Amino acid sequence: MIEITEVPSPFCGIGTDDLSIQVEGLSLKVSANGCAVNTPAFEQAMTDLQPRINGEEVSLSEAVNHAAELLKNANQPVIGGCATDVNGMRALLELADKNGAVVDNVNFVGARRNFLAMQDSGWMNTTLAELKNRCDVLLIVGTDLESFAPRFFERYLWNQESMFLEDTSARQIIYLGKAPSGAASTSPNGKKAQVLPCSNEDLPQVVAVLRALIKGKIIAATEVGGIAIADLQAIANTLKAAQYGVITWAAGALVYSQAELTVQTICEMVKDINDNGTRCSGFPLGGKEGDQTANQVCGWTTGYPARMRFSSGMPEYDPHLYDSNLMLANGEADVLVWVQAFNAAIVPPKTDKPTIVLGRSGMTFEKEPEVFIPIATPGIDHAGHAYRLDNVVAIRLKKLRDSTLPSTAEVLSAMTQAL
Amino acid sequence: MLIKLTGGIIYDPANGIAGKQQDIYIQDGKIVNPPSDAVVTQEYDIRGKIVMAGAIDLHSHIGGGKGNIARILMPENHRLDAVAHTDITRAGTGHAMPSTFTTGYRYAEMGYTAAFEPAVLPINARQAHMEMGDTPIIDKGGYVLMGSDDYLLRMMVAKKDQKAINDYMAWTLQAAQGIGIKVVNAGGINAFKFNQRRLDLDEKNPHYPVTPRQILKTLATAVQELGISHPLHVHGSNLGIPGNDETTLNTIEGIEGLPMHLTHIQFHSYGTEGDFKFSSGAARIAEAINKNKNITVDVGQIMFGQTITASGDNMRQFANHKLANPNKWVCMDIECDAGCGLVPFKYRDQNFVNALQWAIGLETFLLVEDPWRIFLTTDHPNGAPFTTYPHLIRLLMDRSFRNDMLATIHPEAQKMTTLGSITREYTMEEIAILTRAGAARLTGLVGRGSLGVGDFADITVYSENSDREAMFSTPDYVFKDGNLVVKDGKVVKVTWGTTHVVRPNYDASVEKDLKDYFDRYMTMKVGNFKISDDEITEDGRGSLTVHPLKGAAI
Ligand SMILES: [Zn+2]
Numbered sequence: 013m014i015e016i017t018e019v020p021s022p023f024c025g026i027g028t029d030d031l032s033i034q035v036e037g038l039s040l041k042v043s044a045n046g047c048a049v050n051t052p053a054f055e056q057a058m059t060d061l062q063p064r065i066n067g068e069e070v071s072l073s074e075a076v077n078h079a080a081e082l083l084k085n086a087n088q089p090v091i092g093g094c095a096t097d098v099n100g101m102r103a104l105l106e107l108a109d110k111n112g113a114v115v116d117n118v119n120f121v122g123a124r125r126n127f128l129a130m131q132d133s134g135w136m137n138t139t140l141a142e143l144k145n146r147c148d149v150l151l152i153v154g155t156d157l158e159s160f161a162p163r164f165f166e167r168y169l170w171n172q173e174s175m176f177l178e179d180t181s182a183r184q185i186i187y188l189g190k191a192p193s194g195a196a197s198t199s200p201n202g203k204k205a206q207v208l209p210c211s212n213e214d215l216p217q218v219v220a221v222l223r224a225l226i227k228g229k230i231i232a233a234t235e236v237g238g239i240a241i242a243d244l245q246a247i248a249n250t251l252k253a254a255q256y257g258v259i260t261w262a263a264g265a266l267v268y269s270q271a272e273l274t275v276q277t278i279c280e281m282v283k284d285i286n287d288n289g290t291r292c293s294g295f296p297l298g299g300k301e302g303d304q305t306a307n308q309v310c311g312w313t314t315g316y317p318a319r320m321r322f323s324s325g326m327p328e329y330d331p332h333l334y335d336s337n338l339m340l341a342n343g344e345a346d347v348l349v350w351v352q353a354f355n356a357a358i359v360p361p362k363t364d365k366p367t368i369v370l371g372r373s374g375m376t377f378e379k380e381p382e383v384f385i386p387i388a389t390p391g392i393d394h395a396g397h398a399y400r401l402d403n404v405v406a407i408r409l410k411k412l413r414d415s416t417l418p419s420t421a422e423v424l425s426a427m428t429q430a431l
Numbered sequence: 432m433l434i435k436l437t438g439g440i441i442y443d444p445a446n447g448i449a450g451k452q453q454d455i456y457i458q459d460g461k462i463v464n465p466p467s468d469a470v471v472t473q474e475y476d477i478r479g480k481i482v483m484a485g486a487i488d489l490h491s492h493i494g495g496g497k498g499n500i501a502r503i504l505m506p507e508n509h510r511l512d513a514v515a516h517t518d519i520t521r522a523g524t525g526h527a528m529p530s531t532f533t534t535g536y537r538y539a540e541m542g543y544t545a546a547f548e549p550a551v552l553p554i555n556a557r558q559a560h561m562e563m564g565d566t567p568i569i570d571k572g573g574y575v576l577m578g579s580d581d582y583l584l585r586m587m588v589a590k591k592d593q594k595a596i597n598d599y600m601a602w603t604l605q606a607a608q609g610i611g612i613k614v615v616n617a618g619g620i621n622a623f624k625f626n627q628r629r630l631d632l633d634e635k636n637p638h639y640p641v642t643p644r645q646i647l648k649t650l651a652t653a654v655q656e657l658g659i660s661h662p663l664h665v666h667g668s669n670l671g672i673p674g675n676d677e678t679t680l681n682t683i684e685g686i687e688g689l690p691m692h693l694t695h696i697q698f699h700s701y702g703t704e705g706d707f708k709f710s711s712g713a714a715r716i717a718e719a720i721n722k723n724k725n726i727t728v729d730v731g732q733i734m735f736g737q738t739i740t741a742s743g744d745n746m747r748q749f750a751n752h753k754l755a756n757p758n759k760w761v762c763m764d765i766e767c768d769a770g771c772g773l774v775p776f777k778y779r780d781q782n783f784v785n786a787l788q789w790a791i792g793l794e795t796f797l798l799v800e801d802p803w804r805i806f807l808t809t810d811h812p813n814g815a816p817f818t819t820y821p822h823l824i825r826l827l828m829d830r831s832f833r834n835d836m837l838a839t840i841h842p843e844a845q846k847m848t849t850l851g852s853i854t855r856e857y858t859m860e861e862i863a864i865l866t867r868a869g870a871a872r873l874t875g876l877v878g879r880g881s882l883g884v885g886d887f888a889d890i891t892v893y894s895e896n897s898d899r900e901a902m903f904s905t906p907d908y909v910f911k912d913g914n915l916v917v918k919d920g921k922v923v924k925v926t927w928g929t930t931h932v933v934r935p936n937y938d939a940s941v942e943k944d945l946k947d948y949f950d951r952y953m954t955m956k957v958g959n960f961k962i963s964d965d966e967i968t969e970d971g972r973g974s975l976t977v978h979p980l981k982g983a984a985i
Contacts (some may be wrong), residue, residue: 141767
């Protein structure tokens with residue numbers, strides 16, 4: 013048994029890189045700094061070692077050739093999931109380019125709320141180290157932060173020391189919309205977060221009123237969505253008086269129609285505060301299932317985030333039209349490639365179309381796909397790169413064990429060759 | 432394989448050759464002596480054609496986080512310039528901030544064989560190298576951005592000696608795999624995080640009692656003492672503010688003779704005269720450049736049309752956000768390291784300020800006398816995309832064309848510029864200095880930008896054409912490391928260039944304090960911060976080329 017320290021995680025999205033992991037052959041055990049997201053993701057047993065065609069074990073080259081044959085004969089292939097490391101995405105985009113495929117990241121429906129707002133009016137954002145050292149007021153909108161990232165508070169808010177705050181436990185934490193599921197947001201000295209709950213349905217209006225108050229508008233009503241205007245006014249005043257306020261949200265949690273408008277209101281509110289003489293930053297939460305990695309690599313390779321297509325030989329972007337689930341459901345797509353190197357629980361959408369799965373070992377299916385190729389996990393079986401939620405920092409993933417599984421990049425490149 | 436280029440007219444300022452007919456032999460990727468016995472396997476008859484080394488862009492934002500934000504921010508701009516794949520090239524998108532593959536192809540198709548990303552944030556350096564790693568054909572490298580990082584400012588406040596600062600900078604340069612050091616609005620990006628909205632050269636940061644002048648001096652001293660060939664690459668204070676010509680003159684004076692490269696000087700050459708309180712400071716600045724031999728500049732010429740400005744200077748980008756066109760923009764504070772700002776711009780010839788900016792850039796080109804100390808850039812994509820270089824070359828080489836253009840811009844701007852009276856036209860040799868020999872020398876590249884025996888065979892061949900824009904748009908041949916990569920302005924072979932770096936020495940004990948700092952304040956372990964060589968080379972096509980330090984034996 014060996015123990016590897018300072019292990020970075022590609023699973024939690026917040027770039028945790030202080031894990032210690034004990035390696036015994038193919039089995040891993042998190043021995044320090046695990047959490048509810050990372051520990052099971054690292055410790056997941058490796059069960060599938062052999063590719064399958066229609067449930068029958070085959071060699072890797074047979075599986076690759078069969079997949080390439082399906083792709084060659086497809087009218088409109090789609091590549092979904094897109095949950096892998098940078099090299100995996102590079103190979104995925106090369107295959108898609110050659111094959112005229114649609115590329116669609118598994119988290120895009122959530123991420124789209126951010127992209128629509130960003131591509132329409134922009135934003136002012138910050139990154140984890142700024143938050144850790146500067147943030148004295150954190151407003152969390154519509155999101156249960158600790159279930160999103162269990163160690164967020166411990167690592168980035170209740171850190172003992174910061175460069176610019178005398179006492180990190182004096183930070184002010186405010187929840188607007190969703191209430192926290194646990195007590196991680198309670199400061200080390202026992203100070204509880206302020207919670208102003210409302211339904212998702214009311215959140216757009218609540219956020220809009222908060223922005224109006226920040227802009228100094230008079231609101232005639234006394235409450236909105238069950239929240240007193242006076243309480244929102246107090247939040248507005250707090251943000252305007254902050255040293256370095258941060259407003260955070262997880263687009264994936266804003267599950268309602270046209271939530272991009274809420275995101276836009278948040279982002280414009282941040283700009284308003286800065287225009288009025290106080291520093292404030294947005295902080296969108298994401299980074300799971302390789303979503304930031306997919307969007308970054310797709311961004312530099314094509315100019316667009318990871319919902320686009322190569323069907324006419326060149327990149328085309330449409331955040332609505334190239335939804336792989338819809339395209340499969342309405343018959344526009346006729347072959348699905350599902351790439352999920354991180355999470356065995358995230359399986360391809362149900363479809364009667366031929367399906368090729370490059371999945372993490374241990375993935376189980378309600379309906380066996382035509383081709384299944386178990387692939388290596390970046391950060392466990394091979395080195396690689398993955399992006400953290402703040403989109404600036406790419407972490408260097410380590411290889412922890414010797415496995416025989418091929419990487420995403422190796423399998424997809426072999427498929428491109430076989431085309 | 433022995434290649435012969437027969438009868439070309441050579442412009443090779445690195446070796447003092449200007450317009451001489453001479454054959455070139457290429458073997459194993461390099462230029463060789465005429466062999467007495469070996470058989471020529473491939474001969475190119477280029478009699479009468481112009482031959483130069485491959486061009487080198489020493490300041491172009493081709494790789495890194497802010498560029499990718501710029502791409503994703505502007506889908507409507509990409510839609511106008513979608514690029515289909517071919518049998519040998521990948522699909523992509525172009526215009527203001529092209530995708531990586533398209534960037535590499537388009538540079539090569541203009542005869543460029545290297546480009547340097549001038550703002551590599553250490554914390555984002557992995558991304559810069561990954562993007563440049565997906566940029567085919569051309570060589571690349573990056574200047575590592577420092578001067579607003581809290582670690583440096585803390586060292587300065589703690590009065591750490593210059594040696595300690597040198598060690599930290601050399602360590603960071605190696606960790607981020609760079610070839611030079613860049614500073615953007617010295618201390619200003621940091622001050623913006625403390626809600627300071629403007630920072631003059633002698634103004635103290637609200638948290639750290641140090642001034643931009645002190646930061647510049649400290650960094651420039653380190654660059655010199657470490658023996659880094661490329662001088663401190665300076666994006667000055669007060670970018671875009673009328674009256675910043677004074678700041679620029681003070682910056683030149685404040686560096687006290689140390690080597691310093693002032694980048695996109697056009698954006699820092701504004702006076703306050705005239706009815707609109709906006710005037711050209713180009714003459715004063717050019718005079719100071721002519722006098723101070725320690726100073727080099729690149730221009731950052733603007734061109735009319737849509738682009739997007741992508742800068743580490745979020746203090747100034749935020750200040751200019753109301754000019755965003757279309758009206759969307761992004762600013763970021765980044766990891767106690769730096770920041771960035773993206774503001775789309777549409778430069779218009781009928782807008783007084785834009786028209787004068789255009790004239791100021793050209794005045795600067797024409798008034799700076801020494802072609803070895805000025806470089807041809809648009810600060811891609813900030814002044815214009817790099818694809819406008821052939822047009823810019825025509826403006827420099829062709830006075831009547833330049834004056835025709837001048838006659839079409841905002842009439843008040845025409846009155847405020849001396850451009851029409853400047854008779855200078857750049858010669859072919861001078862263009863070769865600006866875009867090849869000078870750029871290679873200033874970045875410290877060994878064996879590039881030069882056509883001597885033993886140099887790498889990065890070679891561009893043009894057909895003589897009095898329309899210089901047409902001529903420089905479509906070279907007949909481009910060779911990269913001896914491979915024919917472009918023919919008649921189109922990519923015919925895709926190769927992968929190297930990444931140029933320098934590695935000054937440092938005392939390994941520097942990591943002790945850094946480890947402590949990372950553990951206490953940063954969000955990753957110091958060991959995970961450093962970029963290893965295999966991160967650049969493990970894909971099988973990337974490589975690293977380490978260049979010697981100044982004064983070291985080659
Ligand atoms: Zn620049």
